[in-house]
Amino acid sequence: MRYLVTGGAGFVGSHVVLALLDAGHDVAVLDNFSTGHRAAVPEGVPVYHVDLMDDQATANVLGDKPWDGVLHFASLSLVGASMADSFHYLRQNYVTGLNLVQACAAHGVKKIVFSSTAALFGGPERAEPIPETALVQPDSPYGESKFMVERILHWADRLYGVKSACLRYFNAAGADPHGRAGEDHRPETHLIPLAIDVALGRRSALRLFGTDYPTHDGSCIRDYIHVTDLADAHIRVLDQIGARSVVYNLGNGRGYSNLEVIQSVERVSGCRVAWEKAGRRPGDAAVLVADSTSLRQDTGWTPQWSTLDKIVETTLQWRKNNPEGYTR
Ligand SMILES: NC(=O)c1ccc[n+]([C@@H]2O[C@H](COP(=O)([O-])OP(=O)(O)OC[C@H]3O[C@@H](n4cnc5c(N)ncnc54)[C@H](O)[C@@H]3O)[C@@H](O)[C@H]2O)c1
Numbered sequence: 001m002r003y004l005v006t007g008g009a010g011f012v013g014s015h016v017v018l019a020l021l022d023a024g025h026d027v028a029v030l031d032n033f034s035t036g037h038r039a040a041v042p043e044g045v046p047v048y049h050v051d052l053m054d055d056q057a058t059a060n061v062l063g064d065k066p067w068d069g070v071l072h073f074a075s076l077s078l079v080g081a082s083m084a085d086s087f088h089y090l091r092q093n094y095v096t097g098l099n100l101v102q103a104c105a106a107h108g109v110k111k112i113v114f115s116s117t118a119a120l121f122g123g124p125e126r127a128e129p130i131p132e133t134a135l136v137q138p139d140s141p142y143g144e145s146k147f148m149v150e151r152i153l154h155w156a157d158r159l160y161g162v163k164s165a166c167l168r169y170f171n172a173a174g175a176d177p178h179g180r181a182g183e184d185h186r187p188e189t190h191l192i193p194l195a196i197d198v199a200l201g202r203r204s205a206l207r208l209f210g211t212d213y214p215t216h217d218g219s220c221i222r223d224y225i226h227v228t229d230l231a232d233a234h235i236r237v238l239d240q241i242g243a244r245s246v247v248y249n250l251g252n253g254r255g256y257s258n259l260e261v262i263q264s265v266e267r268v269s270g271c272r273v274a275w276e277k278a279g280r281r282p283g284d285a286a287v288l289v290a291d292s293t294s295l296r297q298d299t300g301w302t303p304q305w306s307t308l309d310k311i312v313e314t315t316l317q318w319r320k321n322n323p324e325g326y327t328r
């Protein structure tokens with residue numbers, strides 16, 4: 001099969017590109033390199049240097065070849081930043097999604113996999129894992145913008161027969177176990193790589209956003225999913241998209257508090273992670289844990305890297321081996 005991957009130079013997209021290649025597919029990447037890296041795209045993979053805000057350029061890529069499917073990772077993706085720059089986030093994520101899906105419909109693409117997010121749930125703390133049927137009530141423009149793209153896909157199916165899978169990832173983390181790819185956001189804002197950099201002595205203290213949440217230790221709880229397990233879910237879902245569009249939550253079903261993440265990094269690295277209290281980060285939900293039963297039942301997906309320590313271990317390895325991140 002021939003697949004187009006938007007955002008394939010980014011963290012999650014680059015790992016899915018590897019999984020697609022490993023599965024024997026033809027892959028091309030569309031990216032504007034705003035946060036992604038050319039060196040994250042494996043040698044030999046064709047690259048379209050295109051901004052999805054440009055509807056004509058986007059349509060040209062879709063018309064360039066017959067595509068068996070499109071995987072859409074390209075996005076602005078930071079919860080906190082979306083609170084500060086809300087209209088920019090809403091516009092970018094909506095318009096880029098609209099341009100892409102419209103071009104897919106126009107060129108007869110029948111399958112789209114979309115990176116949605118747990119951030120469209122938000123709301124009060126939850127004791128139970130969140131199923132797909134839970135109320136959508138984003139706490140941030142980022143979460144809202146992702147839901148807007150889910151709605152575009154809903155109409156693309158009803159009116160044009162484009163089938164889609166919206167995968168609502170919880171917190172993606174880890175790195176390719178073979179060392180071929182890793183997480184390199186600049187600046188880095190995610191908890192696990194930041195805590196590791198403190199452990200490695202590359203940063204001073206970690207700022208812990210919020211210690212007064214209604215959780216067992218006062219810090220937020222997240223469900224971390226290894227990026228390789230996430231990639232495997234994409235391959236399985238692609239094989240199954242056919243008669244109907246689907247929406248799946250994608251996580252391990254186990255939550256870890258931010259303080260437990262710090263402890264895991266200390267355990268795995270053998271180094272102390274200095275941290276200091278900071279105020280809550282606007283837009284953060286207290287608890288986000290996935291119920292991924294539907295995905296497991298429909299596709300047979302089972303995460304292989306489900307413990308936090310394993311996730312931290314692969315991130316640590318990649319950061320040790322690539323102190324400057326991607327350099328080419
Ligand atoms: N990382 C997570 O924990 C997480 C969790 C839930 C959902 N997601 C979603 O998964 C996707 C990938 O996240 P990530 O962490 O890999 O992000 P990332 O920033 O590493 O990757 C995004 C990629 O998209 C490209 N891009 C951005 N805007 C573009 C545009 N207008 N035109 C073309 N290319 C563009 C960037 O250059 C980058 O290569 C995003 O859609 C994000 O919202 C991520």
Ligand SMILES: O=c1ccn([C@@H]2O[C@H](COP(=O)(O)OP(=O)(O)O[C@H]3O[C@H](CO)[C@H](O)[C@H](O)[C@H]3O)[C@@H](O)[C@H]2O)c(=O)[nH]1
Nearest residue numbers: 077079117118119170171189190191207208209220258281
């Ligand atoms: O320096 C930091 C960085 C993060 N945190 C805290 O750590 C937790 C996790 O934060 P991340 O920034 O690592 O991840 P988010 O949960 O904000 O968001 C990630 O997962 C979401 C899904 O849950 C999204 O889709 C989003 O794209 C992706 O960045 C949050 O409570 C955050 O406040 C800190 O305390 N200090």
